[in-house]
Every structure is written in C-alpha cells, then in structure tokens.
Amino acid sequence: MSASVEICNVSKLFGNGVRALDKVSLTVAAGEVVCIVGPSGSGKSTLLRTVNRLETVTDGDVLIDGESIHTASKQLNALRQKAGMVFQQFNLFPHLSVIDNITLAPLKVCAEPVETVRQRAQQLLDRVGLGDRGDSYPAQLSGGQQQRVAIARALAMQPEVMLFDEPTSALDPEMVGGVLDVMKALASDGMTMLVVTHEMGFARAVADRVVFMESGRIEQIAQPEAFFEPANGSRLDTFLGQVLR
C-alpha cells in the first residue's frame, strides 16, 4: 500500500541560475510522515516536485519503492501514479464536476471499468466528508471543501506516497481543521506522506520527523519533540519564533 521514498543527493539549478536545491538527501520509510518547514524560497516546493518529476533534477535521483524516478523515461506516467500530489491552490479542474474530477485520471490512465472507478470515487468522497457533493462544480465549493476533493482525487489513483505542498496555506482559518483532519486520518492509515506546511500543530502531532530547510539545503532533521525544543540562537529558532508567533 505505501512505499518508501529515497531522495539521493538531489540538486536543482534553474535556468536563471537559482540553485533551488543543493545536494539534498532524505529517506522516508514506508508509512512515515515527514513534515518540511522553512522560510519562503528555501526550496521546499522544488524538493517535493522533484519527487514526482514535475521538476527535473540537475543532479541526483529519487527512488520510490526502490524505483528510479529520474532515469526512467518510458514509464514516467506509470511512476508518477505512485505519488499523489496536493497543491496549495487545489488545482481542481473547473470544467468538471467533483465526481468527474476524481474519476478522470483513473478512467483515462488506467482504463478501469466505470463502475469500479465511480464506486471508489464515492467512497473517497465519503471519506473526506463530501459524499453528497459529487455533482457540484469546484466553484460551488469552499476552499476547504475543494482541497478535500483534491485529496480524494489524488487518492483515486491509489498512490503509495502522498505529497502535500502547503495544503492549508490558501485557506481561511476556519477551513484548515477539516483538511488537516483528513490528512491525519490518512497518516494513521499508514500512508507515506511528505508535507510542506506551516501548521506547526499538525507537524508536532502527526509527523514522525520534521525537516527544516533553508537556502536549498536540509539544515536540520529531528523528531517533533526535539525539533520544537528551543536551541538558543539557531536559525531554526528564529524561524520557529516567526511562524509560531
């Protein structure tokens, strides 16, 4: 069901000369939840996006379940299915109903029977608490509801890893809880999760490990209890002081 992720020495140099990632290595065990925090522009999104190759790497590789993501070229689409991704801006397909948003990829990519896919989509909608909104269009939903649909859409491809890029940053505060609850449930089901977030409460409660990134490098990795311990004068302290206040 869930798979491990090995990020091996990944570097990313953008065309404009920005070094977004500098020899980043991180191993996430199957079923583990790792939260990534850090200041804006530190390369968190870029790191996440190299995991399912939305971004190519300049150097290094990523292995999902031991399979290389960046050297394989032919089965790229098949490899991508292993990692579901949830975006800050939801990126639902506005021209499709909620149920069609969820069923589109399984129908077109896996050519599964319509009935199976519909059934699974309905189950997923129930699971994110939107069982009765299948016929709605994204624009008719609140931000929190859209993000939960986006999670259901990613889960419909039966991924082995879930990547979340600031899933609650674009939400009104009262919407955040519902999305985090869905993510917590997913974590306790044993899904491997990489979560870029500023929700320190979520990181403390759910994460097995927390990663602090700065300037394209992983500055610190620790278990939540240790991570949030004050260590005087460190950059992590300054950062935590800013987000927690």
Next chain:
Amino acid sequence: MKSRWFWHGVYGFILLALAVSIYAASRTVDYTWRWDRVPDYIVAYEDADLRTTLTGIVEITDGRVQIIGTQDAAAAESFADLDEILVEDGDYVFDGDVIGSRSGWRIGPLAWGLVVTLQLSILALLFSVPIGLLAGLGRVSTNPAARNLAATYVEIIRGTPLLVQIFIFYFFVGTVLSLSRMTAGVAALAVFTGAYIAEIVRAGIESIPKGQMEAARSLGMSYGQAMRHVILPQAMRRTLPPMAGQLINLIKDSSLVSVIAITDLTKAGREVVNSTFSPFEIWFTVAGMYLVLTASLSLVIRRFELRLARADG
C-alpha cells in the same frame, strides 16, 4: 434620461448629414441613380422559355404538353405547370423550338455570388480550424521541431499579404498539384486563417493556469491526455469569442479570391457593374450584402456567448 435622447438625436443627425452629403456628392458628377435595376440582380421574377429537345408531335391534355418523338419512337418529353403554352395539339415541332414559358423566381448573379462567398468561407473555416489547432498546439509544445515549425508557419502567413498568398496558391501550388480555382482559393483562405487561429489557440492554452497541467500530469496523465481532457476544454471556451471574430474576418477576406476568377460576391458585383454601368448602386448593394452576412453572424455568436456565459454561472 434627457441627455441620452439628445445624444441619440445627435447620432441620427450625423448619419443623416452623411447620407445627404453622399447624395450631394453624387449630384456633382452627373450620375443617374437607378436603384430600380438592382433587385433584378439579386432575385427576379421573370418568364423563362422552355424548349424541346426532341423532334415530334405535340399532344396536349389538361394543360400538360407532351412531345412524342418521331425519330426515336421510345422518346417522349413532357412539360407541366406552364404559364403560357405556345404550341397547339398536333403541332409538329423541331429540336430547340419554344414550347411555352414558365414564370418564377430566378436567383440573380449577386445572390449566387453570396452563396459562393458563403461556400468559400464555410469550407475554408472547416479546414482552418484543424490547421490552427495543430499549429497552436505546436506553438506551446516543448518539442523544438514542432514549436519552430509552427512559429515559422505563423510568421510567414502573418507576414505576407493574403492577396500574394492567393496568387501563390493559385499559380504555384495550384499548378503543381493541379488544383481547381475553388480548391486553390479555399486552401489559401484556410492556410491564412489557420495561422490566426493558431495564435488564438495558443493564447487560449496559455491563459489556463499552469497548475492545471501539473495537476493532470501528477495524476499520471500523459501530456496528450492532459491537453485533451483538461486544458483544451477550458481553453476552447475562452477562444470562442476571438474565433468568431476570425470567422467574420474570413468572410471579408474571401473577397480577395475574386482575383483568381472565382465568382464570389465581389466578382459578381464587378461583372454586374460591367453590364449595367451602375457602379454606385451595385457596390453599395454588395457592401450591404456583406454587412447583412457578418451582422447576422455576430448576432448568432452573441446569442451563443450569452448562453455559454449563463451555463458557466
């Protein structure tokens, strides 16, 4: 409220003043306006003679004329619904003789020209849309060959006059591939319009947020699947209005194919002018006919857009 009517009045007054000055201008050049001739060149109610193609004996029963061939026993020819019969029962007629006449509506050359213009425009549109779609997809492709080919096509077509392109299509492409005038004309218009549609399609695709493609790809869809099921359906809605404008341009641009002797509305106008010596009336009429075509088209499109907008809401 009062000031609004005032400005409507100003508008009407200016139009009237224009009409009067056009009339006054025409008085200075010793020209006799003969508007009464014009309708005949659009549709006319007139008599047409009907002639036999046989040599034989006339037989009339209940106003129905039959010619029984005498040279070939099996041959017979019959004429019904004649408004005037010019032969009598038992007459002996020869091949080519007038049997009678029938009056009815005839489509005049200007109306035929309009039909040809419509035909040209619709055919060219049907071909230009797939050409434009393909080139538009090429423009946004990451493949350098596709991208450069599409860009070159668009640059060449948009950088040269349509009139020159029509000549090239007719004299060069048409000769090499032995195309008919009509085919060459349609091809030139389709290739020309395709370049503009390509730019419309490109703009439509680029107006869709990048996140849509990323979401689709992250779900395992291929580039083609993402384009087809996610990007294009959204882009197409946004391209409908400029696409409709391009269709109206196409109708107007089609007038240029008259230079390769296709009898469209413009060429028909020229021919009618040559035989009537009423250039003022005919050219105003031709302009009016184009206007009716494009105006009714924009009306239909406006309706369609409103419906689409309502469906979106």
